[in-house]
Amino acid sequence: MLRIEGLVKRYRTGDIALDGVDLVVPAGEVVGLIGPSGAGKSTLIRCVNRLVEPTAGTIHLGELDVTALSRRDLRRARRRMGMIFQEFALVERLTVMENVLSGRLGYVAFWRSFLRRFSAADVRGAFATLDRVGLLDHVDKRADALSGGQRQRVGIARALLQGPDLLLIDEPTASLDPKTSRQIMRLITELCAERQLAAVVNIHDVALAQLFLKRIVGLRAGVLVYDGPSEGLTPEVLTRIYGEEDWTRTHGDADADDDAARATGPRPELIRAV
Amino acid sequence: MPTARAADGASAWRRTTRAQDLLRWFAWLLLAALFVFSWNVMTKDTIWAFVRDAPAQAADIGGRMMPPRWSYIVQLSRPLWDTLSIATLGTLLAILLAVPVAFLAARNTTPSVMFVRPVALLIIVATRSINSLIWALLLVTVLGPGVLAGIIAIGLRSIGFVGKLLYEAIEEIDHAQVEAVVATGAAPAQVIDYAIVPQILPAFAGISVFRWDINIRESSVVGLVGAGGIGLNLEASLNTLAWSQVSLILLAILGTVLFSEWVSAKVRHAII
Numbered sequence: 001m002l003r004i005e006g007l008v009k010r011y012r013t014g015d016i017a018l019d020g021v022d023l024v025v026p027a028g029e030v031v032g033l034i035g036p037s038g039a040g041k042s043t044l045i046r047c048v049n050r051l052v053e054p055t056a057g058t059i060h061l062g063e064l065d066v067t068a069l070s071r072r073d074l075r076r077a078r079r080r081m082g083m084i085f086q087e088f089a090l091v092e093r094l095t096v097m098e099n100v101l102s103g104r105l106g107y108v109a110f111w112r113s114f115l116r117r118f119s120a121a122d123v124r125g126a127f128a129t130l131d132r133v134g135l136l137d138h139v140d141k142r143a144d145a146l147s148g149g150q151r152q153r154v155g156i157a158r159a160l161l162q163g164p165d166l167l168l169i170d171e172p173t174a175s176l177d178p179k180t181s182r183q184i185m186r187l188i189t190e191l192c193a194e195r196q197l198a199a200v201v202n203i204h205d206v207a208l209a210q211l212f213l214k215r216i217v218g219l220r221a222g223v224l225v226y227d228g229p230s231e232g233l234t235p236e237v238l239t240r241i242y243g244e245e246d247w248t249r250t251h252g253d254a255d256a257d258d259d260a261a262r263a264t265g266p267r268p269e270l271i272r273a274v
Numbered sequence: 275m276p277t278a279r280a281a282d283g284a285s286a287w288r289r290t291t292r293a294q295d296l297l298r299w300f301a302w303l304l305l306a307a308l309f310v311f312s313w314n315v316m317t318k319d320t321i322w323a324f325v326r327d328a329p330a331q332a333a334d335i336g337g338r339m340m341p342p343r344w345s346y347i348v349q350l351s352r353p354l355w356d357t358l359s360i361a362t363l364g365t366l367l368a369i370l371l372a373v374p375v376a377f378l379a380a381r382n383t384t385p386s387v388m389f390v391r392p393v394a395l396l397i398i399v400a401t402r403s404i405n406s407l408i409w410a411l412l413l414v415t416v417l418g419p420g421v422l423a424g425i426i427a428i429g430l431r432s433i434g435f436v437g438k439l440l441y442e443a444i445e446e447i448d449h450a451q452v453e454a455v456v457a458t459g460a461a462p463a464q465v466i467d468y469a470i471v472p473q474i475l476p477a478f479a480g481i482s483v484f485r486w487d488i489n490i491r492e493s494s495v496v497g498l499v500g501a502g503g504i505g506l507n508l509e510a511s512l513n514t515l516a517w518s519q520v521s522l523i524l525l526a527i528l529g530t531v532l533f534s535e536w537v538s539a540k541v542r543h544a545i546i
Contacts, residue, residue, distance in 0.1 A: 049457055051453055051456065051457060075459045075460070075461060076459065077459070078456075078457060078458065078459035079458070079459035081457070082457075082458075083454065083457040083458075085450060085453075085454060087450055089450040089451055089453060089454035090451070090454070091451050091454075091455070091468060091469055091472050091473070092448075092451070092472075092473075093472040093473065093475065093476075094468070094472050098468075102455055102458055102460070102468050103458050104458075105455065105458050105459065105460035105461075105464045105468065106458055106459025106460055107459075108464075110461060110463050110464055110467075113460075113464050113467065113468070114464075114467055155454075158454075158458070162458055162459070168457075
């Protein structure tokens with residue numbers, strides 16, 4: 001279970017990305033996080049595993065206070081939080097197997113990982129996970145030889161192999177075509193149900209979110225402005241989240257907006273030292 | 275004000291204003307004047323009789339160089355091998371020392387941007403700023419003549435080169451891949467091994483082979499000051515005016531360089 005209380009993030013430039021966010025996600029529940037570009041969605045999920053350091057507030061994973069951990073304990077806590085990325089973030093020049101096994105790095109000593117000598121149990125787990133996401137035929141291919149949908153499956157397998165309690169998912173379908181997007185969303189929701197994982201999914205595509213997720217959280221300028229069932233996303237609610245727009249007309253227009261939002265370059269807040 | 279109104283009221287456009295035009299012409303004029311002035315300074319001490327004589331002199335030396343003394347190649351095989359060894363071991367030494375320096379110098383991997391990074395950058399600049407021939411001169415004085423001085427001279431000179439190009443490659447990596455591995459709970463050494471090394475490996479191989487290629491040329495020169503290799507023979511032959519040996523040595527160096535070009539092309543092709 002994930003419990004976020006009074007989370008604030010202020011960047012060194014003075015920009016307030018999150019302004020007192022409270023959110024509880026019980027085990028087995030997948031929450032869709034929607035909101036305009038720059039609302040703080042990415043910052044929110046990166047605060048949970050502290051890729052971005054929160055300024056104030058607490059984050060509890062089960063009984064563990066993530067915000068109070070030392071670097072060493074933080075690494076142990078990160079093993080319980082799988083992360084899935086928009087551009088997949090696979091290590092392009094490593095094989096599918098190496099990418100998936102990198103999900104075990106938090107459990108394995110440096111020399112074993114350096115020599116790629118993972119335990120038999122880890123390798124068995126990797127094969128089982130690759131089988132589950134449907135990539136058993138591509139084990140020894142290099143990650144840059146795969147298609148977008150296949151790459152995202154590798155990303156999902158890597159996160160699952162951590163044996164996480166929580167998945168943090170940042171725009172999983174933003175680089176995929178509509179059909180693959182649906183397949184990936186279906187896979188994610190199925191896996192979370194199977195393994196009773198809590199998950200937070202950043203998503204731009206409101207229709208896709210409504211199709212697969214029961215609970216939606218709306219973020220605007222660092223503040224939660226909606227938390228409820230996906231059926232509750234009425235035009236008034238969408239206006240509250242995104243601002244004025246003719247929400248009664250469907251798709252076409254909304255897609256054009258999404259594209260414009262995606263076209264924004266790399267975000268400065270995500271560029272950070274190791 | 276590049277945009278203006280023409281007489282008929284339509285918008286006219288020029289890239290530069292009239293003032294900028296004048297400034298450009300003046301800058302060109304200054305450059306031409308500087309060239310004429312420099313030419314005068316350059317040729318002030320030239321003794322033109324020698325220059326007029328030059329083609330005859332060159333033809334004379336060329337004549338003495340031909341034909342090369344082919345039998346001398348037997349004595350050259352050992353120095354040639356030494357030259358290759360100096361280049362190869364020097365490059366290996368440089369790589370060994372430059373890799374940690376590069377990680378300390380790269381903004382995204384250095385432990386401290388304030389303190390460690392400047393030191394690493396200083397090492398890179400300092401080793402690069404001193405020519406290997408000068409390193410060799412110093413080291414021959416300290417270590418005595420021989421191959422070891424050559425290896426260390428080549429190695430020291432190359433640290434800066436390899437370190438600089440490598441740390442730039444490290445700074446240009448895709449950060450998302452690093453973030454993903456960090457998010458799994460990996461330790462810093464594992465992050466380097468899994469997320470950074472795979473990304474810089476092609477650049478690393480290219481840089482190393484390129485430097486080896488350069489070092490083969492440099493190691494044929496360090497012998498001139500006594501640091502081993504074929505340069506020793508070149509110096510001896512020049513001093514005794516044995517021009518037919520000099521031409522053979524030059525041919526041998528050319529052959530070695532062609533060989534190294536071929537090897538580095540192969541390696542670069544294989545890696546990418």
